[in-house]
Amino acid sequence: MxxxxxxxxxxxxxxxxxxxxxxxxxxxxxxxxxxxxxxxxxxxDAVQRALTERAAHPVFGYTIHPESLYESLLHWLATRHGWHIGRESVMFCPGVVPSLHACIMAFTEPDEAVIAQPPVYAPFLSAPEICGRKLLLNPLKLTEGRYTFDLDDLERCAAEDGRLLILCSPHNPVGRVWQKDELQALLAVCEKYAITVISDEIHADLIYPGIKHVPLATLSDKVNIVTAIAPSKTFNIPGLGMSALVVPDKADRAAINKAFGTLHVSASNPFSIVAFEAAYREGxxxxxxxxxxxxxxxxxxxxxxxxxxxxxxxxxxxxxxxxxxxxxxxxxxxxxxxxxxxxxxxxxxxxxxxxxxxxxxxxxxxxxxxxxxxxxxxxxxxxxxxxxxxxxx
Ligand SMILES: Cc1ncc(COP(=O)(O)O)c(C=O)c1O
Missing domain, CATH: 3.90.1150.10 (Aspartate Aminotransferase, domain 1)
Structure with missing residues (x-):
C-alpha cells in the first residue's frame, strides 16, 4: 500500500x-x-476543495461560464498538449454525448450519413439514428493485435454520402492513441471528400508513458474539425457533467448553438464549473x-x-x-x-x-x-x- x-x-x-x-x-x-x-x-484534493468551498455557499442558482473557466481550459490545452486555441472557439456543454447529437444535427441533413468506426463507444453507433441520420460503418482493421484505420473503406463511405465522421481519439474501447501519420492520412481522405470530423478527445489526457496524443485540429486547417474535450475521464468527475467543444468556425458555432437550444443543454451546474476549473488549473x-x-x-x-x-x-x-x-x-x-x-x-x-x-x-x-x-x-x-x-x- x-x-x-x-x-x-x-x-x-x-x-x-x-x-x-x-x-x-x-x-x-x-x-x-x-x-x-x-x-x-x-x-x-484541489477539486474536492473547490467543491467544498462552493457547497459552503448556500445558494445554487443558474450560472454563467466565468472568464477564469476559459483560461483554465486554454492553459491546460497549451501546456499539456501544445495546442493553442482562441477563447472564442470554446463552447460548453454538460456532456460529450449531447454535443455529438448537437453536431450531427448541426452538420448534416436528414438524408445524409454519419460515419463511425467500430468497435467503438456505443453512442457513436446510436446517435446518428436517434437524430434521424443514416449510419455508415467504417470498421477498424485488426492485424496482429493492432487496430488501424481502413481508409479505402472510408472512401467507400464518402461515396455513399457520408458527410460527417465521428472519430474516437484516443479510441474507446481498443485503446489506440492515433499517431500523427495515421491522422494525416485520415485527414487527406476527409479533405478530398469534404467530410467534417467530430474528434471526440475525451480520453486525450489518459496516455501511457512513451506515447503522445496529437489533437486532430492541430494537423489541418482545410478539414472542418470540431473537437470534444472534457476533464471528466481525466480527473474522475464524469458525474458532474461538463465538457467543451472547440469549434473554430463562427457559422458552425451558430449552428451548434441552435441545436443546443433545441436540446436545452447550454447551462452548467455550479459544481461542474468549479470542479472543471480546479482540475485543469491544479490537477x-x-x-x-x-x-x-x-x-x-x-x-x-x-x-x-x-x-x-x-x-x-x-x-x-x-x-x-x-x-x-x-x-x-x-x-x-x-x-x-x-x-x-x-x-x-x-x-x-x-x-x-x-x-x-x-x-x-x-x-x-x-x-x-x-x-x-x-x-x-x-x-x-x-x-x-x-x-x-x-x-x-
Ligand atoms: C469516447 C467517449 N465519449 C464520450 C463519453 C461520455 O461523455 P459524457 O459523459 O461527457 O457524455 C465516453 C464515456 O465513456 C467516451 O468513452
Missing amino acids: NSLFDRIHIRTGTASLKYDARREVFGRADVIPLWVADMDFAVP AAWLDALLEYLAGTRDLVRGFLRQYLPQIKMIEPEGTYLLWLDCRAMGLSDKQLKNFFVQEAGVGLSPGAMFGVQGCGFMRMNIGAPRSVIRQALENIAHAAAVYNQCLP
Missing part, C-alpha cells in the same frame, strides 16, 4: 451507476464492477501519478494473463483505463462469455458486442480501480477458467 490510488472507497449507496446498478445490469449485486467508464479513485501532478499507477496495473494484467490465462489476450493499450481483451480463443459465444465472467468469475466487464458486432468475442475491462481489486478480479477469472476447463468432456 504505497499510493493514494490503492485506497478503497466504498461507493455502494452513493447512487453510483457502476456499483448500485449491478443487480439490474448483471443480475447479481456482488460482481467486482469493472465496467462503466469511471474510476474508483478519489479526485485531486497536473495528480494526473501524472495516476498515469504511472495505471501503467503499473496494465503491466500487472498483461503479465497475469500471459502466465495464467493465455486464452485471453490483452490488446496493448496506448491510452485510456479501458483494456480490450480478446477472448475469442475461449471458444464461447457472447452469451456464454458474459455468463462465464458474471456467474462463474463474479466479475462485471463490458461485453465487446456493445461496441458493434466487431466487438464479438471481446470484453472491456476498466482498470480504474485499486490494484488489489484488479488482482482479485484476475484471480477470480483464472479460478473460474480452471474449474470450467476441468468440466470440459
Whole structure:
C-alpha cells in the first residue's frame, strides 16, 4: 500500500451507476464492477476543495461560464498538449454525448450519413439514428493485435454520402492513441471528400508513458474539425457533467448553438464549473501519478494473463483505463462469455458486442480501480477458467 490510488472507497449507496446498478445490469449485486467508464479513485484534493468551498455557499442558482473557466481550459490545452486555441472557439456543454447529437444535427441533413468506426463507444453507433441520420460503418482493421484505420473503406463511405465522421481519439474501447501519420492520412481522405470530423478527445489526457496524443485540429486547417474535450475521464468527475467543444468556425458555432437550444443543454451546474476549473488549473501532478499507477496495473494484467490465462489476450493499450481483451480463443459465444465472467468469475466487464458486432468475442475491462481489486478480479477469472476447463468432456 504505497499510493493514494490503492485506497478503497466504498461507493455502494452513493447512487453510483457502476456499483448500485449491478443487480439490474448483471443480475447479481456482488460482481467486482469493472465496467462503466469511471474510476474508483478519489479526485485531486484541489477539486474536492473547490467543491467544498462552493457547497459552503448556500445558494445554487443558474450560472454563467466565468472568464477564469476559459483560461483554465486554454492553459491546460497549451501546456499539456501544445495546442493553442482562441477563447472564442470554446463552447460548453454538460456532456460529450449531447454535443455529438448537437453536431450531427448541426452538420448534416436528414438524408445524409454519419460515419463511425467500430468497435467503438456505443453512442457513436446510436446517435446518428436517434437524430434521424443514416449510419455508415467504417470498421477498424485488426492485424496482429493492432487496430488501424481502413481508409479505402472510408472512401467507400464518402461515396455513399457520408458527410460527417465521428472519430474516437484516443479510441474507446481498443485503446489506440492515433499517431500523427495515421491522422494525416485520415485527414487527406476527409479533405478530398469534404467530410467534417467530430474528434471526440475525451480520453486525450489518459496516455501511457512513451506515447503522445496529437489533437486532430492541430494537423489541418482545410478539414472542418470540431473537437470534444472534457476533464471528466481525466480527473474522475464524469458525474458532474461538463465538457467543451472547440469549434473554430463562427457559422458552425451558430449552428451548434441552435441545436443546443433545441436540446436545452447550454447551462452548467455550479459544481461542474468549479470542479472543471480546479482540475485543469491544479490537477497536473495528480494526473501524472495516476498515469504511472495505471501503467503499473496494465503491466500487472498483461503479465497475469500471459502466465495464467493465455486464452485471453490483452490488446496493448496506448491510452485510456479501458483494456480490450480478446477472448475469442475461449471458444464461447457472447452469451456464454458474459455468463462465464458474471456467474462463474463474479466479475462485471463490458461485453465487446456493445461496441458493434466487431466487438464479438471481446470484453472491456476498466482498470480504474485499486490494484488489489484488479488482482482479485484476475484471480477470480483464472479460478473460474480452471474449474470450467476441468468440466470440459
Ligand atoms: C469516447 C467517449 N465519449 C464520450 C463519453 C461520455 O461523455 P459524457 O459523459 O461527457 O457524455 C465516453 C464515456 O465513456 C467516451 O468513452
